[in-house]
Amino acid sequence: MSLRVPFGLRESTLYEPNGVPNGKACGCICPSCKRPLVAKQRASTPHFAHAPGEDCAKGFETAVHLAAKQIIAERKEVRLPAVEYRSTLQYAPSKVHTAETLLCLDEVELEVWMGSIRPDIWVRAGDERYLVEIAVTHFVDEVKTSKIREMRIPALEIDLQSFKDNFTFAALEKLLFNAPYTAKWIFNQHIEDMAAEAMQIYELTEHAQEDMFHIGMAEAMQLHELAKQSEEKLAELARPNNAIARKNEESPTAKAEGERSQKFHRYRVLPPTEKLERNIHELGISHAQMKKFSAFIPWGDSFGVPQDVWQSAVLVYIAKNEQRGYLSYEVQFQECLAWMRRAFNVHAPVPDGDSVATWKYLKHLESLGILKYLWNKKFALKIKSRNWPQMFPPTA
Numbered sequence: 001m002s003l004r005v006p007f008g009l010r011e012s013t014l015y016e017p018n019g020v021p022n023g024k025a026c027g028c029i030c031p032s033c034k035r036p037l038v039a040k041q042r043a044s045t046p047h048f049a050h051a052p053g054e055d056c057a058k059g060f061e062t063a064v065h066l067a068a069k070q071i072i073a074e075r076k077e078v079r080l081p082a083v084e085y086r087s088t089l090q091y092a093p094s095k096v097h098t099a100e101t102l103l104c105l106d107e108v109e110l111e112v113w114m115g116s117i118r119p120d121i122w123v124r125a126g127d128e129r130y131l132v133e134i135a136v137t138h139f140v141d142e143v144k145t146s147k148i149r150e151m152r153i154p155a156l157e158i159d160l161q162s163f164k165d166n167f168t169f170a171a172l173e174k175l176l177f178n179a180p181y182t183a184k185w186i187f188n189q190h191i192e193d194m195a196a197e198a199m200q201i202y203e204l205t206e207h208a209q210e211d212m213f214h215i216g217m218a219e220a221m222q223l224h225e226l227a228k229q230s231e232e233k234l235a236e237l238a239r240p241n242n243a244i245a246r247k248n249e250e251s252p253t254a255k256a257e258g259e260r261s262q263k264f265h266r267y268r269v270l271p272p273t274e275k276l277e278r279n280i281h282e283l284g285i286s287h288a289q290m291k292k293f294s295a296f297i298p299w300g301d302s303f304g305v306p307q308d309v310w311q312s313a314v315l316v317y318i319a320k321n322e323q324r325g326y327l328s329y330e331v332q333f334q335e336c337l338a339w340m341r342r343a344f345n346v347h348a349p350v351p352d353g354d355s356v357a358t359w360k361y362l363k364h365l366e367s368l369g370i371l372k373y374l375w376n377k378k379f380a381l382k383i384k385s386r387n388w389p390q391m392f393p394p395t396a
């Protein structure tokens, strides 16, 4: 603790060491203990000192306090630190409400009691009131902080610890008004609001992340279960005692495939408008609604029909796939493409143009929320076909 006193008091005015005669002739007393001081102008840092042997713990602190208050009161100005929230939370950004500002004051009061606290300075600018604490060696403690927070009056603390090598009013004024500002808010409602908002963002995002994780897990488990089932089915079919049964099934299978082939042929030869009519009827949507599901897709002309015609066919494929039951939630790109190639006379302007177009349209359906990409060119069906008509209601 420095026993040097930066400013001396004479007839209730503060003086700096070089502002009065040197030595005992200075006529100043200690602002804290009120005993006579000696001006030491020839010291490397001019200062005031108590008489030898005298002990005064608070002389330094009290003098800086008083001087800072005097400067603020005389200038009728105070610098307000930037009102900002520095986020330490994931997902929640830092924010600045107002930059550092110089506030012109209408009223300055020193050390008046406000309820159960006595702030160093109380200032008013128009309707705004602020508490200003000056910290030299002692900072605002927890008790005072919580009292200030309860009062909900904006309060700041100016840190003057760096005032130690040049005991002049000019040096102190520089710290208060010109040097990088070592001050912080003890309470500011805007910062509280920004912190609360950040917390909300953090919690919402955290929950969303958790939900995503659980959805991801559920899908993975469902797939695992289905993969196991299909393996079992394959194993069952591979068993030798089923070979005869399989052979007997061959003809009905071949018959079914023949019927399927005919169906595709009948569809393929229809004019585009008729194809579209059938598709939207199948989907239970209007022409206008179909427009909402369609998009311009590069190489879409590979199918030799307008975009909404072949795209409605992709939707029909997904709907039929869903009705099939087994693995109904899964949409396989290759299967869909094979189906499209049977339903249309493909004349791709570039190699695999139909493949690129089908893939891009499935990705477009993902952007609409209908599909979600899983892996290995497979998508999960997120919105069932019976709910598609509600996605774009006819009135909209």
Ligand SMILES: [Zn+2]
Pocket: 030, 031, 032, 033, 034, 035, 050, 056, 057, 058, 059
């Ligand atoms: Zn003293």
